[in-house]
Amino acid sequence: MDVVPVYAGPTRGYCFAPEDFLCPETKPTHLPVGVRPGDKFLGLDLTAHWLPNYSDQISAWRRHGATIHIVVYDLLPLARPDWFEKATSQHFARWFKTVTNHADQVLCISESVAQEFRRRIIGTSAHERVKVSRLHLSGDIVGSIPSVGRCERVAQTLDHVRSRPTILMIGTIEPRKGYDRALDAFDWLWSHESSAAPDLVIVGKPGWKTAPLQERIRNHRENGLRLHWLENVSDEALMELYESSRAIFHASYDEGFGLPLTEAATHRRWALVRDLPVFREQNLSNVRYFDSDAPEALGTKVLDLMGEAERGLPPAASPTPNWAWSVGKLLEELGLTHDGVVRQPPVLRMVS
Template sequence: MRSLLHWLGRFSGLAVGGHAGRLAELLVDVSVLYQQDAGTGIQRVVRSLLLALGENAPPGFRVRPVYATKTRSYRYADPDFLWRKPGQRLDPGEPLRPRSGDIFFGLDLCAHILPRHRRRLRAWRRRGVTMQLVVYDLLPVLRPDWFSERMTRNFRQWLHFLAWEADSALCISADVEHRLRGWLAQHHPNASAHMSIGRLPMGTDIPVPVSGHGIEALPEDSIAKPYILMVGTIEPRKAYDRALDAFERVWSVYEKDAPNLVIVGRSGWKTEELQSRLHRHPEAGRRLFWLADADDAVLARCYGRCEGLLITSLGEGYGLPVVEALRIGRPVLARDLPVFREIGGSRVTYFTNDSPAALAKTIMDWIEVPGACTVGVGEGWDQAARRLANALSATSSPATGRRNEAIPLHGISNAA
């Protein structure tokens, strides 16, 4: 309770307009999360880092969550929005009036919103507001077949907006940074003249619910152990179909020794056939469990009880579930992707062959000898927020008015 009151206190009684001695404002864009918390990996990062920044504001700054819609320009968000109850109406907030020295921090991925307000954001930059945007991945433009046409179109417009307007792009991994530099070199070779590219410090903590929803009756209590956990939205790149093919092989060949499969993830796009297969599967409710509406309390319990985490994804910008599982000492079996090597190092077991027979054998071998895991891998969100806050303050200081400086940020070191 003290932490919650302390966080809310940072937003109480703050003047929207400027005044003598006014602290600069870190304007944290939470537009998508503000309208709906879909429980995606990005939204979990947004929520966690916003809460941590509330406790670790940059020196000389107030942290102010802000939001916009497609038709309404940016406003201050109701500070109570993370704890709203179903149906609760929020204060629409006052319009933003940023001043020189403020930072617009695009923490949420608002590809369908941000470019619509380009003129206003450009006017803010002329006043001396620095724009820092987070880049989670480039998959919609690199693999458009994994996304809807609208998602790809919106994301492409957002990337062009970033290249034209951002002072800094903060990438969540070295892999994303490499891909962003390559895309910019091809499409916006002059962007480096005004934009720096750095790394966003990423953290992890055991997921903690902010709403309390779902604590009274956790559906995974009925799931028999042992089970393997998969976490993520049901979408094409996650390759749940290949995991299910492998587990069907596991259940038919290994029978009594075979683990169950638990999937925690919301319904996504372009996977209607797979979702129907999950619902109607002969092992659904016996060996196969899909928790489509699990909150953070359920997810935390699933992490705590699983035998290990399986990641079959074909593409990621980071891989938050990998770090979350390692954080509490759970074994991880993941596809051999560069970003997983970056964040997991030698602590993760990797596979390349995802044919049903090969992956089934890999899963069973991994269960027998999962490898040693160290509890507490990586840093928490508070530590990540402190490093981010110090860097943001240094790159746009109200006292010096410095802008366009490189942000010397790095993620978790995973050399092992």
């Protein structure tokens, strides 16, 4: 079995990528992808703004005997377009139409996403044609070829976290992440339960439609004291933040999966999350749930979580899935295994 990397860009369709495509110095090729009967195209990345432009190419692959397999991370731009920029929702709608018209299989990152996908294709031709499967994710950062290094600000924040009880929040600053409600809860804590209240570290890039919230964080009276916002950290630094924090807090209104929960379980850290089916689905013993955004109620949940953290670590996740296991499950879903064994060892190489 050959695993051949391919890529698409804004001005051309899918082309073969060099086998060392992860190296920054590598120049892309412009050789269009050709297929043979039995080939499988796996769309791992979300390319909502490009995939619809190349539907003719994908159709040609199918006519030549290839099958199309697309990863679906979530359907939130369809369900809640108000959380996204208008152009993003429009691109996503075109992408969804392309997927339902051309995919043979979709691999959803949670059962919640799979159920939503099935619901949206009921009564269409895709309902009988498209196989809806699962892509199982892992929280094993070490097994993902992690980035390394830390700038001076990140190093200073790590020193602070190691010296103070701290809760960690991870994710882009965007409307659905619930950072506004989380900050309301911490404002209440710092005003009413100052001695018991933890510090808060946010790790996430500045996103869209949240300019006032971003200014609120930057201009907050506790910014740099009990509130810290790191816009960009390496995987190495993120793992250190997990290890140094007492717990994580995930206030998102909806997710396709919720990777920080699994990463927290891998690092044996407690997690406080909104009570959502997609989070319950993971069935993790380190997770506690909240269902009220009222500052006092949510702040009290934070204090309860810190109390659990003081009493000890959560039970170790058993078994803790790693990315090798995830790849094995992916190959199984793609029909590339026989009785749980890979039919042939995957080989990453360029084809002529």
